[in-house]
Amino acid sequence: MASKKIHAIYTDDDLLLQAVKQTRAANYHISEVFTPFPVHGLDHAVGIAPTRIAITSFLYGLTGLGVAVLMMNYMMIQDWPQNIGGKPSFTFYQNMPTFIPIMFELTVFFAAHLMVVTFYMRSKIWPFKKAENPDVRTTDDHFLMEVDADNHDVEKLTKFLYDTGASEISLIENEQDH
Known part of the structure; x- marks a missing residue:
């Protein structure tokens, strides 16, 4: 079974933070966010529990x-x-x-x-582990939000993400091994 994810690229951290809040408010599941530097308040906006x-x-x-x-x-x-x-x-x-x-x-x-x-x-950062960064630009000056698109209309979700300020959107389909 293939899982579909949408990668939305943003060019500003404030825009990304606002987009994360809007995406969560619209009940879409954000699986991961990749940033070139820590963004204050992003972990709370994504819904990540405080670290212990x-x-x-x-x-x-x-x-x-x-x-x-x-x-x-x-x-x-x-x-x-x-x-x-x-x-x-x-x-x-x-x-x-x-x-x-x-x-x-x-x-x-x-x-x-x-x-x-x-x-x-x-x-899970082991020695000799291959990097999991989906886009090289996120180590320089871009921000990537990965949204699960399995149970959603992809075109509607894409339009929604463009409306939040995404500069680029791509659909990624991964094969899952069960």
Whole structure:
């Protein structure tokens, strides 16, 4: 079974944002929007839920802090306590002020690196993956809105998209494997 999509090209980000709002108000399904730069308010206009990557970043930071505390407690207190500069090495809390830079650095290290890995996995950006950009101009100065046209009159949808300010429209038919 073939799926039909319409690619509408826009030349201005404000025009695209207004077109997305009009298209959603007309109950057409926007499957994807490609832009050369982030457009403020576009994710809300398309209906994309807010991201939860900040929550995962916080959890990764806590993991890094936990690893730092356990690592320093084991190395500096239990395994091989040393008297460095006259500082006692009896308990962890007595030495904690000197351990703060290490705890901070490992918190940031874990949060940053694991957040990047999570972002790549969530976005399905794998090494050597072929780009999915349908039009090369969207990396330069054009904006593309991909609208599902399966259950709609294509000519009516095309006219509607031209009325929203699209400069170019093309019908794309893809074969789906089920």
